[in-house]
Amino acid sequence: MAELTYRDALRKALADAMTENPDIVILGEEVGRYGGAYGVTKDLIKEFGPERVIDTPISEPSIVGAAVGAAMTGLRPVAELMYVDFLGMTMDQLANQAAKIRYMFGGQIGVPMVLRTQGGTGRSAGAQHSQSLEAYVMHTPGLRLAMPATVADAYHLLRQALERPDPVVFIEHKALYTMKEDVDLGARPPAWGKAAVRRQGKDLVIVTYSRQLHYVMDAAKALSAKGIEATVIDLRTLNPLDFDTIREHVERIGRAMVVSEGAMTAGVAAELAARISEECFDFLEEPVIRVAGEDIPISVSPALESGSVPGPQLIAEMAGRLLA
Amino acid sequence: MSKPKGASAPGTKTNSDLPELYRTMRRVRSFEERVGELFVRGQTAGSMLHLSIGEESAAAGITAAMKPQDTFTTHHRGHGIFLARGADPKRMMAEIGGKEAGYCHGKGGSMHIADMGLGHLGANAIVGGGIPAVVGAGLSARRKRNNAVSVAFFGDGATGQGVLYESMNMAALWGLPVLFACINNQYGMGTRIDQATANTALHERAIAFGLNGESVDGLDVEEVAEAARRLVDAARAGKPGFLAVSCYRFYGHARKDKSPYRDAAEEEAGRQRDPVAFARARLIERGLVKAAELDALDSEIAREMDATIDFTIAQNEPPLASMFRDVFDPSEPEPEPVRTRLNRVLATEQENG
Numbered sequence: 001m002a003e004l005t006y007r008d009a010l011r012k013a014l015a016d017a018m019t020e021n022p023d024i025v026i027l028g029e030e031v032g033r034y035g036g037a038y039g040v041t042k043d044l045i046k047e048f049g050p051e052r053v054i055d056t057p058i059s060e061p062s063i064v065g066a067a068v069g070a071a072m073t074g075l076r077p078v079a080e081l082m083y084v085d086f087l088g089m090t091m092d093q094l095a096n097q098a099a100k101i102r103y104m105f106g107g108q109i110g111v112p113m114v115l116r117t118q119g120g121t122g123r124s125a126g127a128q129h130s131q132s133l134e135a136y137v138m139h140t141p142g143l144r145l146a147m148p149a150t151v152a153d154a155y156h157l158l159r160q161a162l163e164r165p166d167p168v169v170f171i172e173h174k175a176l177y178t179m180k181e182d183v184d185l186g187a188r189p190p191a192w193g194k195a196a197v198r199r200q201g202k203d204l205v206i207v208t209y210s211r212q213l214h215y216v217m218d219a220a221k222a223l224s225a226k227g228i229e230a231t232v233i234d235l236r237t238l239n240p241l242d243f244d245t246i247r248e249h250v251e252r253i254g255r256a257m258v259v260s261e262g263a264m265t266a267g268v269a270a271e272l273a274a275r276i277s278e279e280c281f282d283f284l285e286e287p288v289i290r291v292a293g294e295d296i297p298i299s300v301s302p303a304l305e306s307g308s309v310p311g312p313q314l315i316a317e318m319a320g321r322l323l324a
Numbered sequence: 325m326s327k328p329k330g331a332s333a334p335g336t337k338t339n340s341d342l343p344e345l346y347r348t349m350r351r352v353r354s355f356e357e358r359v360g361e362l363f364v365r366g367q368t369a370g371s372m373l374h375l376s377i378g379e380e381s382a383a384a385g386i387t388a389a390m391k392p393q394d395t396f397t398t399h400h401r402g403h404g405i406f407l408a409r410g411a412d413p414k415r416m417m418a419e420i421g422g423k424e425a426g427y428c429h430g431k432g433g434s435m436h437i438a439d440m441g442l443g444h445l446g447a448n449a450i451v452g453g454g455i456p457a458v459v460g461a462g463l464s465a466r467r468k469r470n471n472a473v474s475v476a477f478f479g480d481g482a483t484g485q486g487v488l489y490e491s492m493n494m495a496a497l498w499g500l501p502v503l504f505a506c507i508n509n510q511y512g513m514g515t516r517i518d519q520a521t522a523n524t525a526l527h528e529r530a531i532a533f534g535l536n537g538e539s540v541d542g543l544d545v546e547e548v549a550e551a552a553r554r555l556v557d558a559a560r561a562g563k564p565g566f567l568a569v570s571c572y573r574f575y576g577h578a579r580k581d582k583s584p585y586r587d588a589a590e591e592e593a594g595r596q597r598d599p600v601a602f603a604r605a606r607l608i609e610r611g612l613v614k615a616a617e618l619d620a621l622d623s624e625i626a627r628e629m630d631a632t633i634d635f636t637i638a639q640n641e642p643p644l645a646s647m648f649r650d651v652f653d654p655s656e657p658e659p660e661p662v663r664t665r666l667n668r669v670l671a672t673e674q675e676n677g
Contacts (some may be wrong), residue, residue, distance in 0.1 A: 051467060056494065104446070
């Protein structure tokens, strides 16, 4: 066991994978000499050299596009997008190129690249640096999507992403980088694409991912004090989506809530709620509830910012009402 | 397939292989004429077909400078480039026709054809979309020390796209083995180059980024081949380049476009700038090949390309079940079809009443 931060775990995953696989290269803005805007790639350039840790100009479309070309010609690139908010800049290369190349070309070749980025609120970073855009990715066939909530998953999901044959978008949460956990990285991780049941309870199922897992766990503790016991499912990856685990628990318990930081309308929570409603209809005692981000841009004001996304209090309150 | 005998005569200004370049261009012309015909007859899939007639010198001249380990991407008007690189015209036309026997099993078509065997990293239906991939291929070549050059082919329309400049900047900054090949056919769809940019000397922008940059007249395939060889060789040695080949798009943007935005006199003059006819006249003028031999070659190519039409028409469409294949790696489960999922959901509903 060792105490690590989420940031340390990500860095260790990159370093360990790069040591094992000489084809892994990192490219992005400030990933080398600066060490990454959030410090994830700190000193990797010293360890692996500038041929493998490549500082780029501020050119997001071509960073992702170069990763596509590198992946098609034998490398395993990790492109870093400093903020997920810049996804729109790169969407042609990600959604029209990386996601479709295997299919359009009849299975001749895949694009084994990882696009590392970070999103979410929590640093008073304003409307263009605080979004949760995972729905854009989840809505695009051909992309895998991982969103680690824990230190152990930051390590294991990134190592697993670097073994996948298809493009993986890997979205970290900016509010989690300094979170610490005692982790045993030698312990066998859950398989890629499997959700983790973080808490077992008989009264309702809460399905979530990324930073909201921690708010849900706080809410579950508060609910428990009132005699309500929640089962908490951390999806870990949104594509593949482990719906079997969701179904198993929802069918047993009959009440479900979905919690996501992304904007409510047409978001990840909407998709999950629709699927649960459709596939588990006969087992539900109440409508599936979405607790998600407001349909508004994120403000710099910390009060408005934290009010724009779910928190433990809202989650606990709505769970309590669902059971009332 | 026979080819006319004779290399460039001593004392001519180039040392390129004009007979071979002519043969390549003639095959491209012949292929494009037939694929256009197939389209008019309603026998190709897809609602869009972009022909490269008038631009054959760029395809023949630049691919002649490439080595087997080299890779490339193309734009949406890329049939000629792929054929010049050595594609099988039957599999190409079958792909354009959306048939199972095509290079991409009918999923890609005219604008998304690719073949890893020939280093074709893919045609693209997004203007400029295939350009940054060559930067990545250049990074691979450098790391793998495989001496490969990667060439991005695109049209003058792509000079309006930001990714071109990002990618040129990266290639120059990192000294990558990359060539940016701009086939300037004067039109981005219906907009003439001088209606899209103030400085039409396109190579100058590449020079500004620190690349080698040249513009050549696409009427003369030998000039194209010479310039391409210089630039590809320099790219292989670590100095990336940009080559603009000036030519004229003989027909509309797509097969159904009658070009109402340009006048008949301009088209007439543009079609006089025919690189295939120019090369043919030069071969005869230099006494390298007799007119009768060229006629025989042209007929042989015409027969080969006629056969590709027959082949394409005879091919099957891909099986419906192949629709769910290759979204992800074959080791992964295929996406569940909507019908299967709903059958499962509704069956459960009925069981549970």
